[in-house]
Amino acid sequence: MKTEQLIRALSADAATRLLTVGRAFALALAAGAAVAAILFAVRLGPRPDIAIVALDPRFLFKFVVTLVLAATALALALRLARPGAETAFWAVALAVAPLLLALGVVAELAFTPSGTWGMNLQGKNWLYCLTYVPLLSVPLLAAALVAFRHGAPTRPALAGAVAGLLAGGLGAALYVAHCTDDSPLFVATWYTIAIAGVTVLGGLVGRFMLRW
Amino acid sequence: MHEREAEWADLMRRAIAGDDAAYERLLRTLAPSLRAAARRGFARAGRGDAEVEDVVQETLLAIHLKRHTWDASAPLGPWVRAITRNKLVDALRRRGFRIEVPIDDLAEVLPANTPEPASGVVQAVERNLDALPARQRAVVRAIAVEGVSIAETATRLSVSQGAVRVALHRGLAALALKLGKIE
Numbered sequence: 550m551k552t553e554q555l556i557r558a559l560s561a562d563a564a565t566r567l568l569t570v571g572r573a574f575a576l577a578l579a580a581g582a583a584v585a586a587i588l589f590a591v592r593l594g595p596r597p598d599i600a601i602v603a604l605d606p607r608f609l610f611k612f613v614v615t616l617v618l619a620a621t622a623l624a625l626a627l628r629l630a631r632p633g634a635e636t637a638f639w640a641v642a643l644a645v646a647p648l649l650l651a652l653g654v655v656a657e658l659a660f661t662p663s664g665t666w667g668m669n670l671q672g673k674n675w676l677y678c679l680t681y682v683p684l685l686s687v688p689l690l691a692a693a694l695v696a697f698r699h700g701a702p703t704r705p706a707l708a709g710a711v712a713g714l715l716a717g718g719l720g721a722a723l724y725v726a727h728c729t730d731d732s733p734l735f736v737a738t739w740y741t742i743a744i745a746g747v748t749v750l751g752g753l754v755g756r757f758m759l760r761w
Numbered sequence: 762m763h764e765r766e767a768e769w770a771d772l773m774r775r776a777i778a779g780d781d782a783a784y785e786r787l788l789r790t791l792a793p794s795l796r797a798a799a800r801r802g803f804a805r806a807g808r809g810d811a812e813v814e815d816v817v818q819e820t821l822l823a824i825h826l827k828r829h830t831w832d833a834s835a836p837l838g839p840w841v842r843a844i845t846r847n848k849l850v851d852a853l854r855r856r857g858f859r860i861e862v863p864i865d866d867l868a869e870v871l872p873a874n875t876p877e878p879a880s881g882v883v884q885a886v887e888r889n890l891d892a893l894p895a896r897q898r899a900v901v902r903a904i905a906v907e908g909v910s911i912a913e914t915a916t917r918l919s920v921s922q923g924a925v926r927v928a929l930h931r932g933l934a935a936l937a938l939k940l941g942k943i944e
Binding site for chain 2: 550551552561563569570632701
């Protein structure tokens, strides 16, 4: 078949409506979040004192950090899914969440006695954190990767890793509602390890799954 | 040059709104630029022109199937360039070359300088057409090779026009997948 003829077939298919990139991410993430929420409800549930700590700054800080990470990763993902789109700004913006967390750690070190640092860092449920943050993130990662497949990422491994950051951020935000370890030292250690794991997984899967 | 890019973007906007004549014009305008870019890439790898048209077809399919990833408020040039670079680098990588291919401004290519090669070589789409399911193959062949309309194809195959549209779209998507796996 000549290229001329191929063009004829392509133009005959012009009317086919395709989902925009933004809508694809919205739909996929909504589905992924629903699965993660069910998983959370069945296996974890909110911490018993959630009504009491709801306005506690250290507790809220965990939401802020994880959601800022998810939001910046989503903004970057929407650009990575479009060939030729400008990504530099949002790539730099990814640093906001780690910087916030670093500030939280500095504040924690400044205002708590050094004798409590080791205990706070280790926390009570670090193994839970390392298990459930990735577990809650997996349906969200699958969703983000499916949305990316609908897009056209020209850097598959990077796109997969950013999908991992996005899913890790959202999964961690969900886990926050259950987690009773509120020290930024705990978050900076265990949440970081868990989200890094999801990011590496996203990058590895993305490398193969996001080619087009 | 910027005028041409503005014209491309305008054609693409109309295409996305369903104007297939505008779309056909856009793809015909783009093809020579893609061909020139592919030729440069293959020359850089020290390969001949024999497979250039394969890459052109693969890129056109990618542009088509990913057209919803273009932001209608942005210029079309950078988007087309990124897709072209991606497809070209991939095609060369499958042939064992890992090279960077700078894609120049596609709008600067003069169409007259890069005509489609005379047939003789069986090109990528043709080679993969037989692997499609029967209906998709029949639909793609009727519309592309014979230039039959969707309505007429529907009558000919005694199916609805909707079924023809679906078969056409799926057939093109399947072709794109197969083209990406050559060698």
